[in-house]
Amino acid sequence: MNEQSLNLVKRSFKEFYFKHTNYVETPNRIEEREFGYMQFNGGMIRHLSFKNNGELSAHFLKHIPSDVYYSCAYYINPTAPMQEKIFKGADLIFDIDIDELALICAKDHEMWICNHCKNVMGEKQECGKCNSMKVEKISLTCDNCIDAGKGELKKLIKFLQEDLGIQENEIKIYFSGNQGFHLHIYNTELESLDPHSRADIADYVMGNNILPDSFGVRKNSHLVKDVISKFPNIDDFGWRGRISRQLMKDDKAKPRTVQKILKAGYLRFKTELDDIAREIGAHIDPKVTMDIHRVFRMQGTLNSKSGLMKAPCNAIDTFDPLTNACVLTDEEVLVNVRYSPKFRLKERFFGPFNDQKVKLPTYAAVYLICKGLAEV
Amino acid sequence: MSNIQFGSRDLAKYPFLTEAGKYLKDLDYSLDEFEGPSKKRIIERACERILTAIDGNVFKQLDDLDTEIVSFLIALIIVHALGIRSVSRKYSLGEARRAEMFLERDLKHESDERMRSILTRIFKDLFSIDITQENNKFKFKVSEYLKRATYFHDEHWKLVNRIVNRGFVYLDSDDTVRLIRDEISLYIYDKINKMELKQLPESIKIKVDELRGKVVKHVEFRRYFVTTKYPPCVHHILQLLSKAENPPHSARFLLATYMLSIGKSTDEICALFETAPDYNERVTRYQVEHLAGMKGSRTKYVCPSCEKVTSDNNCYRTEECDGIINPLQFGRRRIRNE
Ligand code: SF4
Ligand SMILES: [Zn+2]
Ligand SMILES: [Zn+2]
Numbered sequence: 001m002n003e004q005s006l007n008l009v010k011r012s013f014k015e016f017y018f019k020h021t022n023y024v025e026t027p028n029r030i031e032e033r034e035f036g037y038m039q040f041n042g043g044m045i046r047h048l049s050f051k052n053n054g055e056l057s058a059h060f061l062k063h064i065p066s067d068v069y070y071s072c073a074y075y076i077n078p079t080a081p082m083q084e085k086i087f088k089g090a091d092l093i094f095d096i097d098i099d100e101l102a103l104i105c106a107k108d109h110e111m112w113i114c115n116h117c118k119n120v121m122g123e124k125q126e127c128g129k130c131n132s133m134k135v136e137k138i139s140l141t142c143d144n145c146i147d148a149g150k151g152e153l154k155k156l157i158k159f160l161q162e163d164l165g166i167q168e169n170e171i172k173i174y175f176s177g178n179q180g181f182h183l184h185i186y187n188t189e190l191e192s193l194d195p196h197s198r199a200d201i202a203d204y205v206m207g208n209n210i211l212p213d214s215f216g217v218r219k220n221s222h223l224v225k226d227v228i229s230k231f232p233n234i235d236d237f238g239w240r241g242r243i244s245r246q247l248m249k250d251d252k253a254k255p256r257t258v259q260k261i262l263k264a265g266y267l268r269f270k271t272e273l274d275d276i277a278r279e280i281g282a283h284i285d286p287k288v289t290m291d292i293h294r295v296f297r298m299q300g301t302l303n304s305k306s307g308l309m310k311a312p313c314n315a316i317d318t319f320d321p322l323t324n325a326c327v328l329t330d331e332e333v334l335v336n337v338r339y340s341p342k343f344r345l346k347e348r349f350f351g352p353f354n355d356q357k358v359k360l361p362t363y364a365a366v367y368l369i370c371k372g373l374a375e376v
Numbered sequence: 377m378s379n380i381q382f383g384s385r386d387l388a389k390y391p392f393l394t395e396a397g398k399y400l401k402d403l404d405y406s407l408d409e410f411e412g413p414s415k416k417r418i419i420e421r422a423c424e425r426i427l428t429a430i431d432g433n434v435f436k437q438l439d440d441l442d443t444e445i446v447s448f449l450i451a452l453i454i455v456h457a458l459g460i461r462s463v464s465r466k467y468s469l470g471e472a473r474r475a476e477m478f479l480e481r482d483l484k485h486e487s488d489e490r491m492r493s494i495l496t497r498i499f500k501d502l503f504s505i506d507i508t509q510e511n512n513k514f515k516f517k518v519s520e521y522l523k524r525a526t527y528f529h530d531e532h533w534k535l536v537n538r539i540v541n542r543g544f545v546y547l548d549s550d551d552t553v554r555l556i557r558d559e560i561s562l563y564i565y566d567k568i569n570k571m572e573l574k575q576l577p578e579s580i581k582i583k584v585d586e587l588r589g590k591v592v593k594h595v596e597f598r599r600y601f602v603t604t605k606y607p608p609c610v611h612h613i614l615q616l617l618s619k620a621e622n623p624p625h626s627a628r629f630l631l632a633t634y635m636l637s638i639g640k641s642t643d644e645i646c647a648l649f650e651t652a653p654d655y656n657e658r659v660t661r662y663q664v665e666h667l668a669g670m671k672g673s674r675t676k677y678v679c680p681s682c683e684k685v686t687s688d689n690n691c692y693r694t695e696e697c698d699g700i701i702n703p704l705q706f707g708r709r710r711i712r713n714e
Contacts, residue, residue, distance in 0.1 A: 164518055165543015189519040197522035204535040214537040237541035 004376035005335075005369045010040055012328045012362050013302055014064045016309075017057075020327065023309065024060075025299035026053040028186065032074040032088065036295050037065035038304065046295070049078040066304035069295035072184070074191075082293065089191035092198065093296055094156060094183040094205075095176070095288040098141065098149045105144040109341045113138050113372050120339040120373065138371050140343045141179050141322065150316050153181050156282035159205040160185070163238050175321035177303025177310040182296065195290045202286035207277025210239060212261075212269045219266045224258050231258055239277075246276050302327075307366035322346065330361035337374040343367075384441040386494065389478040391448035392471070392564055394501050399445060410450075410577040419583055421447035422454055429470025430463060430591065434477055450580070452564075456571045457584045461650050463591055464568045465657070472561035479553045495552055502556075502563045513539070513546040521545040524555050562657065607706035608692035609685050610634050617651050626688040630703070632667050633679040637704055642668060679704050 001009070017024075027033055030053070036046035037060070050056040060068060071078065073090035080086075099106075113120050114127035115134040126133055153173065160166040160183075172184045193201075203209060212218070216230025232240035233251050248257045261269045288294060297303065297310050311325035323346050337353035344350070345364050360368070368374035387396045410419075421443050428435040438444060448471070455467050482491055492509055499505045508515045518540065525533045539546040547555065576584070606614065613631045616623045623631070628649070635645045642664045649660045667677045681702050685691045700706055 162542065163540045165541075189517065193519060193522060197519075200522055200525075200535045204540070207536060209531050209534060209536060211531055211537050213532065237539050237546070239536055240539060 001369060001372075002375050005374075006040060008333065008362075008376050009304070009307065009366055009369055010064060012307070012366050013066070013304075016302060016328060017061055017064065020300075021057050021061075023300040023327065024053075024057060025312070026056060027070055027298070029074055030056070032076075032078060034071040034073070034075060034078040034085070034295065035298075036069045037063070038067040038069075039063070040066045040304075047079045047081070060301075065301075068298040068301040070298050072294055072296050073292050087292065089188075090292040092185040092187065092190045092193070092201070093288060093294070094185075095285045096149055096152045096156065096181040096183075096283065097285055098145045098179040098181075099137075099139055100285070101148050101152070101283055103145060103148050105142050106139060109140040109142055109145075109343065111138050111339070111341075112136065118338065118372060136372075138373070139179060140341060140371065143322075143344065145179065146321060149179075149181050150319075152283050153183075153316060155280070156183065156205055156284060159282060163204070164201070166190075172299075173313040173316070174299055175308075175311045175313055175319070175325050176297060177301075177308045177325060178305045181313070182310070184296075195292055198292070199286060199290045202284060202289040204239075205282045205284060206286065207239060207281030210243070210273045210277055212266055212273065214240065215243070215261075215269075215273075217258075217261060217266060217269055221262060221266075224255055224262060227258050227262065228254060242280060243273065243276055246280065305370055307363065307370045326363050328363035328366055330363060332359045333362055333365045333376070334359050335365045335368065335374045335376055337368055340368055340373050382494075382497075384445065385438075388438055388441040388444035389482075390475055390494070390498065391445050392475070392502070392560065392567070393497065396445055396449070411579050415579065418443055418447050418450055419579060422451035423583055423587060425451045425470075426455060426463070426467055426587065427590070429467045432466070432470075434470060434473045436474070436477070438478075452568055452571065453573065453576070454580065454584055454587065456568050456573060457576060457580070458588055458591065460588075460591060461655065462647065464565055465647075465650055468561045468563075468565035468568065471564050472557050475560050476553060476557045480550075483549050483553065491549060495549065495556075498556060498560070503559060507552075510546070513548060514552045515544040515546055518543050518545055521547075521555075524559065565657070605707070606634075607697065607703040608694050609690050609703055612692045613690070614648065617648060622652055624688075624690075627690050629667070629677075630680055630685055630688075630690055632664050633677050634703055636664075636668050636677075637679045 031049065031051055033049070034046065035048040035050060035056070036044060037048075038044050048059075050059065071090070072093050073085075074088040076086035076088060077084060111120050111122060112124050112135040114130060114132050115136055116132035117127060117130040119127050119129040120138075121128065121135065124135060124137070127135060157171065157173075160171060161168065166185055166187055170185055170187045172186070174182045174184070176182050215232060216227040221227050231254055232244040233254075234245045234248065235241055236244060247261075248254065261272075264272075288296075299310050299312065302309055307328055308321070308325040309327045311321060311327075313319040313321070313324075322344055326345050334357060336355075336357055337351075338355060340351045340353045342349060342351045345367060348361075348364075350360065350364050365374065365376075369376070382393065382395050384399065387393060387399055390396075421437075424437075425435045425447060451467065455464050458464075479495070482494065492514075495514065496507055496509070499507045505516075505520055518535070521538075522535065525535075531537060535545070610631060613623050613627045616627070631648065632645055635648070642661065645664050646657065646660050649655055650657075679702060680688075682691060682693075682697070682700060685703060686693075697706065
């Protein structure tokens with residue numbers, strides 16, 4: 001990013017924080033949280049603590065961060081070094097990364113950019129201009145991406161509510177500001193769980209490591225009658241029911257289904273279970289859920305990878321992140337776009353652009369600059 | 377369901393239930409006058425319980441119910457008075473295994489309703505958890521289940537392989553018993569530590585001293601055994617621990633990874649740490665299992681090199697260390713040369 005570009009981004013972030021202090025959502029139990037932020041020149045400041053919303057906004061208005069984070073954990077001493085913070089509990093969090101879903105639309109809006117000379121390429125390769133090996137993947141988000149993300153979101157919420165018993169009002173959903181969704185769970189019983197229990201929950205919603213034995217199928221099972229009494233009905237709770245609904249239409253088909261499973265053998269069935277789980281499980285990043293000391297992007301702040309906001313999603317179906325999270329002004333600016341596929345922000349479509357000067361509303365200009373595709 | 381009365385037979389099997397304490401009151405036992413031949417028998421019985429547990433066995437007797445109940449309580453007092461951590465731990469585990477044995481047996485013979493009421497009671501008494509039942513299964517809150525089950529490494533215990541619905545995990549009685557064995561052991565261990573003792577009657581005091589002699593020999597023997605085989609750096613840490621001193625983190629890491637590499641079990645390794653002043657069974661177990669790659673990251677940690685050990689100030693090189701670059705090689709070379 002050249003200096004003028006950086007100035008434009010900084011200026012528009014500053015304007016946002018001045019005009020929209022009300023967007024910034026102060027986390028609950030603020031005085032027990034650790035805050036941190038990224039500066040535009042790169043450095044990360046951590047171990048901050050604020051007593052209230054006013055103190056927090058004042059700080060960020062003064063410093064204009066590129067990204068703002070706070071701990072999902074509650075600490076006795078949020079400002080102390082890690083070992084002395086004293087952990088009291090942490091919100092349970094989930095991260096759905098659309099980029100990890102391997103969608104077919106990716107090829108339309110995915111590109112690689114040379115870290116060194118900013119040359120944009122269609123596929124991952126050594127930079128054609130400067131031969132640098134350091135190339136970085138960039139992707140713009142399309143409507144198909146958003147639908148896919150929402151699909152994962154819905155699967156996840158079903159597991160959380162129907163199986164884990166989490167109430168609707170304990171779940172808060174956000175667009176991450178770039179290519180994903182964040183879920184925050186506020187539940188006092190789950191708050192005290194250690195990383196292993198959280199990993200176990202992550203594995204549950206993903207459906208990792210479902211054992212044939214949970215379906216009555218053991219390594220040495222040969223007879224249908226031994227298995228059938230332990231084989232789930234289609235209306236059974238949890239994964240047992242979910243899987244059996246994929247395997248058979250109704251309970252009458254049980255003997256046939258079990259027979260087929262036994263014929264194929266334990267290992268085949270295990271692979272089949274893994275395949276089904278991959279399809280009906282929720283795709284989340286388990287590392288995020290496990291990590292109780294993570295600082296998570298703060299709601300209502302801007303994401304410097306896109307200039308979009310981490311925006312609350314209250315109704316999944318009608319929520320449009322490309323509109324609801326697009327909060328910078330539409331004052332027009334002139335920018336040089338190296339390359340960009342067609343993309344949408346708010347109700348407008350832009351591009352495709354190839355090495356050209358264009359007038360864009362600030363929100364779109366900042367979006368391309370943050371992605372590394374344009375400069376002032 | 378909870379109107380089922382616990383008879384002395386139940387209390388003899390599960391003497392850690394709160395009702396056992398009341399029972400003791402009804403029998404009008406008071407510590408002040410714990411003298412005389414009948415009391416002597418009980419004290420003997422208590423010592424038997426302790427020695428059986430220290431030897432790693434399960435005390436199976438269930439003949440004289442009153443004696444069984446009271447001897448458990450006396451054994452707690454004696455173990456507390458001994459004040460040796462490893463004894464407290466072994467004793468707690470022994471009693472938990474005894475309870476597990478009875479629970480498993482009862483599950484086969486007792487009526488379902490009675491059995492379930494006993495399990496429900498144990499949960500209520502010991503862990504202040506209300507478990508409910510539905511369709512012959514026990515229902516645990518997901519969070520209560522996770523706090524316990526993540527200490528098992530078997531995939532079978534993973535949430536994904538359980539029946540989960542609306543915030544509850546459903547377990548059959550067999551699994552419920554397994555889930556609580558460790559808890560019972562920790563509960564008894566806790567009970568021993570938190571006990572407040574006034575003056576001990578002479579009859580018990582004598583026994584405590586007698587036992588101490590026996591037990592210390594036991595421990596000494598183990599320590600002697602320990603001193604001969606290990607490289608100086610490891611040996612030094614073991615010495616620190618045996619003096620109830622606190623070795624630094626890097627030293628603990630060395631000890632645990634070394635022991636894992638030579639094939640010691642997590643149980644054996646945890647036992648090495650139990651004399652440390654800040655010993656906490658759960659945490660230690662968790663950490664050792666983490667190093668062994670059973671938990672969390674699943675990466676196995678390897679024993680650090682002599683160079684690393686030296687830079688951490690944990691090296692106590694002797695000439696026997698000549699020519700080795702990792703503590704694991706200590707002793708091996710020599711064997712090959714001979
Ligand atoms: S030389 Fe190696 S084995 Fe010997 S004491 Fe030092 S670290 Fe341990
Ligand atoms: Zn280049
Ligand atoms: Zn897309």
